[in-house]
Amino acid sequence: MRVFLTLIISLFTISIYAQMSTLRGRLEDNQGGAIAYANVVLYNTSDSSLFKVGVSDENGIFELQGLEAGTYYLEASYLGFDDFRKPDIRVDGTQQIDIGVLVLTPSAIELAQATVTSSRVLVEIKPDRTIFNVEGTINSAGSDAISLLRKAPNVTVDNNDNINVLGRAGVLLYVDGKRLPLGGQDLSNYLQNLPAEQIDRIEIITNPGSKYEAEGNAGIIDIRLKRDKNLGANGSVNTTYSQGQYHRANLTGSANYRNKSVNAFGTGSVGNGAGFNKMLFESYQNNLVQHEINNHKNDWRNYNYRLGADFFLAKNHTIGFLAGGGDNISDNTSYNRITLALEATPDNIDSILVANNTADNSRTQQTYNLNYRFDNAQGRSLNVDLDYGSYKNRSVRFQPNRYYDASEQVLLTEIINSFDTPTDIDIYTFTVDYEEELWKGKLGAGAKLSQVISDNTFLFFDEINGLPVQNNRSSNEFTYNEKVYAGYINYARGLGEKWNFSIGLRAEQTDATGDLRAFLPELQEPPVELNYLSWFPNAGLTWQPAPKHTLSLNGGRRINRPDYNVLNPFNNQISQLSYEKGNPFLRPEIVNNLELGYTLSYRYNFKLAYSRTTDQITRLIAPDDVDPRAGFITWANLAEQTIYSFNVSAPVQILKNWSAYFNAGISHLDNQANYGEGAVVDVQALTYNIYQQHTFTLPAGFTGEISGYYSGPGVWGGVFEYESSWSLDLGLQRKFLKDRLNVRVSVSDIFYETGWDGFSDFNGLYAEGGGRWDSRRASLSLGYRFGNENVKSRKRTTGIESEAGRVGGE
Numbered sequence: 001m002r003v004f005l006t007l008i009i010s011l012f013t014i015s016i017y018a019q020m021s022t023l024r025g026r027l028e029d030n031q032g033g034a035i036a037y038a039n040v041v042l043y044n045t046s047d048s049s050l051f052k053v054g055v056s057d058e059n060g061i062f063e064l065q066g067l068e069a070g071t072y073y074l075e076a077s078y079l080g081f082d083d084f085r086k087p088d089i090r091v092d093g094t095q096q097i098d099i100g101v102l103v104l105t106p107s108a109i110e111l112a113q114a115t116v117t118s119s120r121v122l123v124e125i126k127p128d129r130t131i132f133n134v135e136g137t138i139n140s141a142g143s144d145a146i147s148l149l150r151k152a153p154n155v156t157v158d159n160n161d162n163i164n165v166l167g168r169a170g171v172l173l174y175v176d177g178k179r180l181p182l183g184g185q186d187l188s189n190y191l192q193n194l195p196a197e198q199i200d201r202i203e204i205i206t207n208p209g210s211k212y213e214a215e216g217n218a219g220i221i222d223i224r225l226k227r228d229k230n231l232g233a234n235g236s237v238n239t240t241y242s243q244g245q246y247h248r249a250n251l252t253g254s255a256n257y258r259n260k261s262v263n264a265f266g267t268g269s270v271g272n273g274a275g276f277n278k279m280l281f282e283s284y285q286n287n288l289v290q291h292e293i294n295n296h297k298n299d300w301r302n303y304n305y306r307l308g309a310d311f312f313l314a315k316n317h318t319i320g321f322l323a324g325g326g327d328n329i330s331d332n333t334s335y336n337r338i339t340l341a342l343e344a345t346p347d348n349i350d351s352i353l354v355a356n357n358t359a360d361n362s363r364t365q366q367t368y369n370l371n372y373r374f375d376n377a378q379g380r381s382l383n384v385d386l387d388y389g390s391y392k393n394r395s396v397r398f399q400p401n402r403y404y405d406a407s408e409q410v411l412l413t414e415i416i417n418s419f420d421t422p423t424d425i426d427i428y429t430f431t432v433d434y435e436e437e438l439w440k441g442k443l444g445a446g447a448k449l450s451q452v453i454s455d456n457t458f459l460f461f462d463e464i465n466g467l468p469v470q471n472n473r474s475s476n477e478f479t480y481n482e483k484v485y486a487g488y489i490n491y492a493r494g495l496g497e498k499w500n501f502s503i504g505l506r507a508e509q510t511d512a513t514g515d516l517r518a519f520l521p522e523l524q525e526p527p528v529e530l531n532y533l534s535w536f537p538n539a540g541l542t543w544q545p546a547p548k549h550t551l552s553l554n555g556g557r558r559i560n561r562p563d564y565n566v567l568n569p570f571n572n573q574i575s576q577l578s579y580e581k582g583n584p585f586l587r588p589e590i591v592n593n594l595e596l597g598y599t600l601s602y603r604y605n606f607k608l609a610y611s612r613t614t615d616q617i618t619r620l621i622a623p624d625d626v627d628p629r630a631g632f633i634t635w636a637n638l639a640e641q642t643i644y645s646f647n648v649s650a651p652v653q654i655l656k657n658w659s660a661y662f663n664a665g666i667s668h669l670d671n672q673a674n675y676g677e678g679a680v681v682d683v684q685a686l687t688y689n690i691y692q693q694h695t696f697t698l699p700a701g702f703t704g705e706i707s708g709y710y711s712g713p714g715v716w717g718g719v720f721e722y723e724s725s726w727s728l729d730l731g732l733q734r735k736f737l738k739d740r741l742n743v744r745v746s747v748s749d750i751f752y753e754t755g756w757d758g759f760s761d762f763n764g765l766y767a768e769g770g771g772r773w774d775s776r777r778a779s780l781s782l783g784y785r786f787g788n789e790n791v792k793s794r795k796r797t798t799g800i801e802s803e804a805g806r807v808g809g810e
Contacts, residue, residue, distance in 0.1 A: 021067040021091045022440060022494075025099040026377045027060040027076055027084075032260050034060030035104055038078035045071040045088070061377060065440075066494035069093035081106055096437060098378050130154065130649075132202040145191040145199060145223060147748075147775075151691055151709065152202050153663045154607075154647055155221070161188035162619075162716070165218040166206055166609050167643045167667035167687070169618070170560035170589065172216030175223050176322075178369065178387060179213070182425075189363060193302050193328050195250045195269060197238045197781070200226045206609070207538065207554045207593055210488040210504030211433065211444060214536040217560040217591040217613060225306065226254060226267065233257045234787035242779035246297075248273030256787075264309040272301040274774075281769035286628035289346045292769075293337040294574065300330040308369075316376050322369040332359040336575045340629060349406040355575035359397040366390045379437030391425040401576045415576060416463035424455045441493020444504075447486065454480040454563075458570050472519035478568040482512040482561070490538075500542040508559070509533045514567050514584055528567070528584050534559055552597040562586040562617055566635040580633040587637050589615045604650045609643075616641040616671070619717035622679075623765040631765055638673040638681060638718055657697040664690045671718050679763040685721060687714030705731040705746075722758030727751075727775070742783040749775040 023042070027035040040062045042052040051072060056062040062076075069092050076084040081104040091097065132152045150157045156164045163171045173180045173187060182190055203222040205212070212220060235255040242248045250271030257264045279294040304326030311319050336355040341348055367389040375381040396419070403413040433446035460474035490504030514528040538556030545551070566582045573579035591613040598606045616638040624630035645667035652660045666688040673681040693707040708728035715721050731746035757770035 021069075021093055022063060022065050022096045022437075023067055023074075023089065023091070023099065024061065024063040024097070024379065026101045027056050027062065027078070028101050028103050029081070030103055030105060033258070034058070035078050035081070036060060038062075038076055038081075038104075040064070041075050041077075042067070042072050042089075043075070045073055059375060059377075061375075063379075065500070066497045067091050067093070068497060074099075076102060076104065078104060096379075096440070101377075129203050129205040132204065134196065134199055134201060144196060145194040146188065148196055148199065148202060149191070149221070151707070152204060152221075153649055153691070154204055154206065154665060156689060156711065156714075161191070163218075163221065165204060165221070166607075166611070166645045166647065166665070167669055167714075168218035168591070168593075168611050168613075169616070170217030170591070170613075172213075172220045173223070174220055176225055177222060178367070178389075179215075179427075179429075182391065189328065189330075190365075192275075193271070193300065193326075194223070194304075195240070195252060195271060197240060197250065197252045197783070198225050198267065198269060200224045207540075207556050207595055208558075209502065209538055209540075209556075210490045210506040210536065211446060213448060213450075213484070213486060214506055214508055214534065214557070214559050215561060217558050217589060217611075219558075232259075232787060234785070236783060236785045238781065238783040240779060240781040242273075242777045244774040244777035245276060246274035246774060248275075248777075260312065262309060262311050266305070266307045268303070268305040270301075270303045274299045277771060277773045279769060279771040281767055283631060283765060283767040284343055285623045285631060285765040287343050288629060289341050289343045290577075290629070291339045292578065294334065294578075295336075296332065296334040298330050298332050300328060302326060302328040316374055318371075318373045318375075320369075320371045320373075322371075323367070325366040326364070328361075328363045330361045332361060333357065334359075334574070336578065338575065338577055351412060352404045352406070352408050353401060353575060353577060354404065354408075355399055355401050357397060357399045357574070359395060362392075362394045364392045379435070379442065381433075381435045383431075383433045385429070385431040387427070387429040387431075389425075389427045391423075391427075393423040393425075395419070395421045397421075399573070399575070417573075418461040418463065418468050419572075420457070420459040420461070421572075422457050426453045427451070438491075439493065441491060444488075444490045444492075446488055448484070449486075450484050452480070452482045456480070456568055458568065458572075460570075470519075473523065474570065475519050476523075476568075476570050477517040478570075479515045479517070480512070480563070480567060481515075482510070484511075485509040498544050502538075502540040504538045506536040506538075507533065508536065510561065510588075512561070516569065516584060525584075530561075530588070532588075534590075548601045550597075550599040552599075553595070554597070555592075555594045558591050558593065560589045560591070560617060562588065562635070566617065571632070577627070577630045578632070579630070583635045586617055586635060587615045589613055589617050589637065605648070607645075607647045609645045609647070611641075611643045613641040613643075614639070616718075618671070620681075620719060620762055621760045621765060621767055622763045631767070636673070636675070636718070638671055640670075640672045642670045644668045654694075658694065660692060660694045662690070662692045664688070667714075669715055671715065673718070675763075681718050681762065683715055683719055683721070685713065685715040688712040701734055703733045705729075705733070707731075716758070719762045720758055720760040722756050725753055725756055727754045737784075740785050742781075742785075744779075744781040744783075746779045746781075748777050748779070752776045 027038050029035055036056055036058045038056045040054040040056060042064055044051050052064045052067065054062045054064050072089045072091065073085060073087045074089060084102055084104050086099065086102065130153050134148050146157060146161055149155050149163060154166050162169060165171050180187065180190065201224045203224060205222065206219040208220050237253045239251045240249065250269055252269040254267040255265065275298050277296040281292040283290045283292065306322065306324040308322035309320060313319060334357040336357065338353045340350045368387065370386045372384045373381065399417045401415040401417065402411060404411055429448065429450045431446065431448045433444065435442055435444045456478040458476050460471045461468035462471050486506060486508040488504060488506040490502065492502035494500045510530060510532055512530040516525050518524045536557045540552065540554040542550060542552045566586060567584050568582040569584050571579045571581045591611050593609065593611045595607060595609045617635060618638050619633055620636050621631065621633055624632060645665060647665040649663040652662065654660055669685050671681050671683045689709060689711040691709040693705065696704040698704050708726065710724065710726040712724050713722060727749045728751060729746060729748045730750065731744060733742065733744045735742050752775065754775040755770060755772035759768035
């Protein structure tokens, strides 16, 4: 209660300073549709000097804050419409002015005679997020979500497909603003089966405000899928075929109908293909040396769909629903081979273990959303969401473990196991958000109730006389039930012409139970219960000392809770001597983040960040306590992780027909932990990465693209230190039939350098190795758009801009 009282008193105190006016309005076309992302510019009437720049949001609403007393005129523009001018806007420096609805008239140019397009840059820098616009980039053809994330600003993806932002682990993944309740391999499989052709943009929020749930130490990545907002009936169809060592193909279609009363839309896709992953390891433990080969192949086929509608009940009221689902079926085969020898005589092989695994997997998901929104276009809004998601994973694996002599000709021992591991996840969410203009700024408040139920069954079978017999000592059922009750309040406003601030506080009560049910009474353990209340403050300050210079300072506190993937303690083995297991005693990790940003000329962006995490949840490689030959991967809490990072992003117009975008980052990581008995983590690493994309306007209507990245050495998990890697992609694009047909060809990872190499040294186990996957591919993509084109879509160019820089930037 004291925290809330302090917050309210602070807000009242700040409100007495810098009394300035606010100007807002709404842009519409002549059919009443909102005009999103239009430029809004305010000029001084006395000398026509530019005073303030803004952009309309997705609902066509714009707001210009910090206006001094005077007389102004406003201009609004959007390609495809005549420029709009409103003169004689008188401001006394204290009032909030609503100039209502401004109607823009479609341009009189006939579309048959001229095609009007506007540019949507590759990367946008906004006050609270970085937006990676991937729709239409040539080298995204034939790609998937996990591959796009490898190219995104401030993002890195490790060899286990764990995602890091600004060097920090613990990212929360959203799709269309809804959290994905998946983790580990389940999340990786979902992202690998989400075609790039369905993705419009990726939003990277490194320091989310109190409106967002506090989960996710490194922030939030929100993958936004395509959704046509043009009036009338519109649609598109896209097909892609790519070939590496194995093929991939998908067919995607979308349709949309929108008028003044309803917006109905749908998308669907089908695909199939195959991929591989090859890993080599050399391990030293307990005076033994092992050489391990892991070769995996995955054949898959999938489909997914999204159907929804928004009903505009009245001018200020909208109700909508959205349903989505999909299914992925895969057949996996893997070859695991381990040679065993004494470290003193490594060439004298004692025995060889070969495990040829096969698995049949299926993953089915269904999600539903019901939404109500009220917006009076004068600063007051109410948004209510009800969500339900169902995720069902099924996996049946067969694993013969065969030990041979050194010649690999004589079978010494055979141990055959099989596994049946179904998982059911249900997630329920209720969210309400309210915003109101108050004290020359905007006050927001809301609440969220969520429940995640995960039922996991792990059945282990020994094959005896050709028949599978359940091993109750190695089988279990694990249920994880998590309830989070959250509420928040935030406030933002301008302090004069040059300063803006935001402040927020979020409270989350977590009640979670992990219940391990063993099949043998002596193995039964009491449930692990987590009950705690956490507070998450955040604040931000922006200063614009001159029109082309902006400084921002943001800080916040976040949490990362362990989920079902890392809590289940039973062994999931690749072979008898190589397995992974969870840790039911993991604690939530807490991180404090601080970021300082600078934007020059609305285009060049610099960010210095600091984070300190206590109880960091990380992966460790360790020797088995019983079998001196075996090793495993598990999860543990580090005592502390500290990261300093610096990131630069910039567009460069090299020549008239040659533009480029560069993103570079460097970070220093320090991992510390002491688990006793010599199990110490003391790892520091300086890592860096560079991504660049070059776009060329070529003769005969062709567009070329060269993109690539270089990632320096670093650390994955707690102790695995990896070497550098890089990739280079080429692409070519040409449009036909008045730009309705888009043809793209691309080649990714031409020199096949995307793989990884590194080593780990922890608790008596030293391991070094590397891996490769099917990253070198050639792709062909054909896309066709049809329907009403009265509201034009945007053509992408390489570049970057801040929200304030859509007009007036160089």
